């Protein structure tokens with residue numbers, strides 16, 4: 588909207604920009620609230636990164652590689668689809684011919700379904716119906732599903748996972764590339780976006796929560812807006828668990844507010860382990876079997892501090908019962924077991940728990956439209972209707988959809 592000359596005001600409750608994708612400063616360390624992975628198929632996000640002046644160097648581009656130390660190594664070849672996967676499968680280490688055929692069977696089945704299986708189906712149903720092997724389930728499908736949908740396979744929507752697989756395994760090498768931020772998440776997009784806004788007569792008010800929205804004859808007034816001016820258009824761009832109260836405050840969106848308040852959520856825990864200089868993982872990103880963490884990232888290989896490892900534990904599980912120091916010990920021990928060597932004493936560690944990281948992406952989960960019952964009041968966020976799970980890309984796409992709809996109305 589700013590690009591089209593609209594004077595936009597953003598009210599942000601926090602003093603740190605980025606929401607659920609932000610920098611966290613602790614003990615002199617700068618880490619993210621959670622390791623984020625983007626994929627080449629995130630076209631709207633990468634377009635906005637370019638628009639707001641982001642440099643391609645801010646993202647490490649890695650060919651889709653699934654590496655579980657000593658058990659699996661599979662890398663998509665730099666070829667057009669489906670050759671990139673076919674060659675990747677042929678050259679994979681750790682998969683038998685039975686595994687390879689099972690994976691091809693699943694990919695063929697998905698294609699025959701138009702990548703839109705029955706909306707009531709779970710990922711577990713889909714894996715059973717296509718006779719996936721236990722190796723594929725354990726080393727590929729379960730960790731990929733939990734990473735992409737933040738929901739365990741028994742509860743995850745097969746349709747949403749199919750869209751993820753279509754745009755990664757079944758698309759060309761560029762779409763399936765992993766893009767891993769080399770800068771912190773606030774620097775990646777929100778800070779340049781704020782600069783972009785400022786040079787286009789927009790206003791960003793940090794530390795300014797909005798507590799209620801009232802609709803009147805001149806437009807919307809916002810409790811918490813120091814200007815108390817009426818606004819012709821308002822986009823609620825919060826997490827779903829904050830949008831409900833704002834919608835309810837209008838007095839005209841009670842049903843929608845109740846539906847958002849009823850959304851189930853899943854946590855993500857990130858355990859940062861600072862192992863010191865000279866310490867590296869065999870790859871920038873590795874899969875970890877035998878819990879609690881599913882993936883580990885070598886921040887030193889990705890533009891961050893050398894020896895800093897981010898271990899990701901997606902979705903709910905027994906790890907939630909562990910006190911933080913025990914979780915650190917368990918993750919450290921898991922990493923040692925997976926790498927098959929003793930690791931040095933930790934220089935620093937940190938556990939970041941995001942209790943409501945994303946909505947639980949089950950079959951038929953309620954995802955609202957950008958339109959609300961009140962004309963001029965819109966919803967943007969990762970939970971809004973999308974074929975994608977709760978991701979940066981779905982959040983950005985819904986925001987762009989709101990902007991386009993508002994611009995169309997304004998031009999009438």
Ligand SMILES: Cc1cc2nc3c(=O)[nH]c(=O)nc-3n(C[C@H](O)[C@H](O)[C@H](O)COP(=O)(O)OP(=O)(O)OC[C@H]3O[C@@H](n4cnc5c(N)ncnc54)[C@H](O)[C@@H]3O)c2cc1C
Pocket residue numbers: 598599600601604605606607608620621622623624625795796797798824825826829855856857941943944945967968969970977978979980982
């Ligand atoms: C640990 C973790 C790991 C993740 N990993 C990935 C990943 O690898 N890849 C991926 O694509 N996605 C990932 N995600 C998901 C991704 O971060 C979210 O989908 C995305 O950030 C959601 O953006 P959003 O704009 O919808 O909401 P948010 O990021 O929640 O932004 C909402 C903003 O609204 C503000 N706000 C709330 N209430 C008010 C109010 N009343 N007044 C003013 N401001 C208010 C908040 O402070 C916040 O800044 C991860 C999330 C977490 C937590």
